[in-house]
Amino acid sequence: MPPIEAIITPLEAELKLARLEVAKLQDDNRALDRLTKSKEAALLEAERTVQIAMAKASLVDDLQNKNQELMKQIEICQEENKILDKMHRQKVAEVEKLTQTVRELEEAVLAGGAAANAVRDYQRKVQEMNEERKTLEREVARAKVTANRVATVVANEWKDANDKLMPVKQWLEERRFFQGEMQQLRDKLAVAERTAKAEAQLKEKYQVRFKVLEERLKASNGNSRIASEGRSTSNGSSRRQSLGGAENFSRSSSNGFLSKRTPNSQYGTLRSNHASTLLKHVKISSRSFDGGSRSLDRDKLMPVAGVNDNVPTNISDETLISETNGTYEESANGTPIEKTNPEHEDYVSGILYDMLQKEVISLRKACHEKDQTLKDKDDAIEMLAKKVDTLNKAMEIEAKKMRREVAAMEKEVSAMRVSKEHDMRARRVIGPRGGAVNSSHLTSARNAGNSIGN
Known part of the structure; x- marks a missing residue:
């Protein structure tokens, strides 16, 4: 070790x-x-x-x-x-x-x-x-x-020679043109207010019509479920293609929307007729929602169901329609699972709501732009009115000065005339007196010469 x-x-x-x-x-x-x-x-x-x-x-x-x-x-x-x-x-x-x-x-x-x-x-x-x-x-x-x-x-600062100023004549012409446009816009606003009132009344009428259509759809959907039980899947798939892919229907529960894809196209065949009729009413109502659509409540969901074939590409062809008391979900195997819900709720189609919202937003933007242009033009008119007032005041002040100077010049001219008249009178008076004095001198001289000769 x-x-x-x-x-x-x-x-x-x-x-x-x-x-x-x-x-x-x-x-x-x-x-x-x-x-x-x-x-x-x-x-x-x-x-x-x-x-x-x-x-x-x-x-x-x-x-x-x-x-x-x-x-x-x-x-x-x-x-x-x-x-x-x-x-x-x-x-x-x-x-x-x-x-x-x-x-x-x-x-x-x-x-x-x-x-x-x-x-x-x-x-x-x-x-x-x-x-x-x-x-x-x-x-x-x-x-x-x-x-x-x-x-x-x-x-002392930077200079930019690219900006050019418009001439005064062009500015005056544009000012007149804008004043005419302002008058036309005011007339159009008055007409728009009148049409807005009329269209609000039309909107109320169309809401009543939507409610009637909803009731009809509820009744017809109940009948369609009973009548569509014996139809084949092939016929249902062909009808589904004619609807443009409207296969998915959704229903909102207390926690949110639960989507389901119907395995069979039982509802597609009988709802196509109702969808076409609703589309006609929707197109007519969307044209009338110009001025009265501002009062639409975004939080309220109108009970209307419909399918639109001519929508833009960013909106899907699948619509949100549900009339049953239960909600369906697809399981992993593809079989539908039904969940019962005691409350019966109906919702408006997403396409119709998007159309109405787009129209409302576009109208609000147009009105805001018109208000802004009117405000800008009113400000320009106020500035021009202030300038005109200042120029009028300056002209009045200058007119007063002119009058005072004219009065002073008139006084001076009258004084000059009086002095000239006095001078002329004095010359006239001095002329005869000088002649009389000369004649007296001549007579005295003649008398003196005669006395000397004598």
Whole structure:
């Protein structure tokens, strides 16, 4: 037997090596933990940077939209400036013509006082034109100031030259066209309200008809079950193909709908006639559900059974009809299992309900779109009315200023006339007096010469 120390020493060496490996592994784990923490921090920072970038992108989109709006406003201001410049040039030419006429009339008045009234009229016209010119100059200056401000704002942001502005004439034509459309829409709304009332009455009548058809179907289904017991499966399968695959009927219990596939086509042959008659009534009623269908209760299930052959592809051909007191389920072997239910419940067909729901949704969307367009047009009309009111107020203020200036000019003209009349009178008075003085001087000189000669 070897000694115990010889056995223990290699084991102790192995233990030391294992401890060293454990320490290395612990250090590695710590390093990995540090790396994971640093990577998590980096991920958080990356998420923050992504959020900041998304916010900046939204800001960039907002700024681009504002830039486009400002470009449109600049184009509008430029077109207004062009129109005002044309008006200003026309007014300046008219003013120059009127000033020339005024000068000619002033010369005519100095020559003779027959055209005084005409001078007054032309002076008034000149004053009015000058005031209009001043107002136009002020408007041009304001428009230039606004255009410069907008240009300075736009110069600091992005620019997009692809957007083009419609001319003023086209805008006015479109405004008139939309006003006509608004009137037509109001008339149509009035007609739609009347038709909605009439169609609500028709809907009530059709609901009564549906109830009568339901009672007839219940009675006919009871008779069909008794009469269809002796029919063959082949005849039933051919009738089933003529119905377009309407094989599956469902019934809702207290927990939900339990589906069953009839093994024999006993009900398909006798229900086809009732389905065809119901389809006719459904088509007539679906056309009438335009305005009155909004009041349909989605939670209520109307007791109507029917099959539609012309439905879209997304609706299956299998209808949900059940008139029995029990529910059927197919077992694993394919044999039907009947579950009795004490309550007798009937439900509307899924196709009819889908048709009615689609019509209701489409009508609601159309009405909502019409309401939105009407609201937008009313807002535009209100804005235009406000602009018209502001322009009327500005015109009234300018008219008052014009009247005041005209009154002041009339006062000045009357004062000038009074002063001219005084000057003319003074000249007339001074003329005869000067002649009398000269004649007296001449007579005195003659008398003096005669006395010297004597």
